[in-house]
Amino acid sequence: MSLELVSSAKCFEGEQRVYKHRSNTLNCDMNFGVFLPAAAIEDKTACPVVFFLSGLTCTHENFIQKSGFQQHAAKHGLIVVNPDTSPRGVELSGQDDAYDFGSGAGFYVDAKQEPWSKHYHMYSYVTQELVDIVNANFPAVPGKRGIFGHSMGGHGALICALKNPGLYQSVSAFAPIANPSECPWGKKALAGYISSNESDWAQWDATRLVAEYASTPQELFIDQGLADNFLTAKQLLPENLLAAADSNEHVQTIYKQREGYDHGYFYISTFVGEHIAYHAKLLTA
């Protein structure tokens, strides 16, 4: 579990770092980003940790470089950790054939089918190994943990939270793939990683998980740009998740629709401050 520091730069009085480590869950080397606010560095003040999961084609770099989240994490005293989107440096036939499956498209599931099941366990990596690494290496407040993400990573944030009641105290998503069983991206991913039997997909689909959720009440903050081409193309389907939540008293939703905003990082950068403030409010209450 040793970490190699790849880069570090001072940013809003804190530090944006990138670490490399050997993942036992994924059987490969992985990079992830960590923003540490000043207090977490100077006197190792324990801070809540928020995990951000990125979308298709991204590495750990996109969110670090394009979202401008650091100023908000610095202001609220949050540690923010963001992993890569798939195993890297492995040799699997077909992994680089498409932008929406394989490298850069791990979909935050634990693959059940060969050859993906050798490495593609992003769900366990995010919810277990990375949590342990963060707790062991950074001054994290025990039990104060949030998760959010974008698009494929919004799907990831939702399923990680819904499958592990109590693990995360705050959950939000930008333009999530909210019902993957019913959209082209999700059907391809779940058929490839999980099973040809669609009934096996339910445990990896946020809308189906919401419908069945019966644990501690969970609030989900869903954000959606209304000029998002993937919304129009029915890849995201937030309406299905919202309908499922409406029928389940254990799940509350906050749904913010942003007129004129698309699917990209200019949209995320505009609202990431609001999301981080939301996480901070729940994690520092």
Added chain:
Amino acid sequence: MSLELVSSAKCFEGEQRVYKHRSNTLNCDMNFGVFLPAAAIEDKTACPVVFFLSGLTCTHENFIQKSGFQQHAAKHGLIVVNPDTSPRGVELSGQDDAYDFGSGAGFYVDAKQEPWSKHYHMYSYVTQELVDIVNANFPAVPGKRGIFGHSMGGHGALICALKNPGLYQSVSAFAPIANPSECPWGKKALAGYISSNESDWAQWDATRLVAEYASTPQELFIDQGLADNFLTAKQLLPENLLAAADSNEHVQTIYKQREGYDHGYFYISTFVGEHIAYHAKLLTA
């Protein structure tokens, strides 16, 4: 002077756009970025314009994607325009041989030597053609214009202002190459673009221009990270410019040193809000 819209995305209620156009000054097609605050779009309210010049290896994209400036331009109601760093799509022998000369490294001068003098007129492009294009196509307040930049672009901002008293009402620079005649990057560029005779370099060197400046009083806001490797390597030499300004009553400087910050975009993103507030104060007074 027709502009082709390459991309547009809503961002902080305004729009981040990229345009392509044929430059008569550079004899090639060029891209540039424009951020328009909401008021400039909705009712074409005239706004001050600030130009940002980027550093070595950059295109127009780096500043747009990595600095997070848009939130500040939106807040202060400024239009921000950022050009590319050299002519593009031209065929000149040797233009891609090095990161610090040729493509991506136009140094904001008007080249005098072949083959560069066919295209490399970034100084005239920035101070004349681009100003005219902006005035003709966007709701710019006449006579309220600022300029800033980073590294090579900080040098560019300083010489554009010092050579054109009154053209810009606000000037700032992040980690500028402040005395190019005396540093490796600058010597290579000026010898290649301008002349083998060093006396011809003075008009392209901010420190020498400051020493000779005798026009309307000019304030220069210089920003410098103290963990900047290029400062240590004597590529930047802000101390020489500050000394020249100390001896010239027509030039005032504000010099801010940032403990622990390096030369990169995490440094810029941390302080770009302060720079834009500085420009806004001078341009909206």
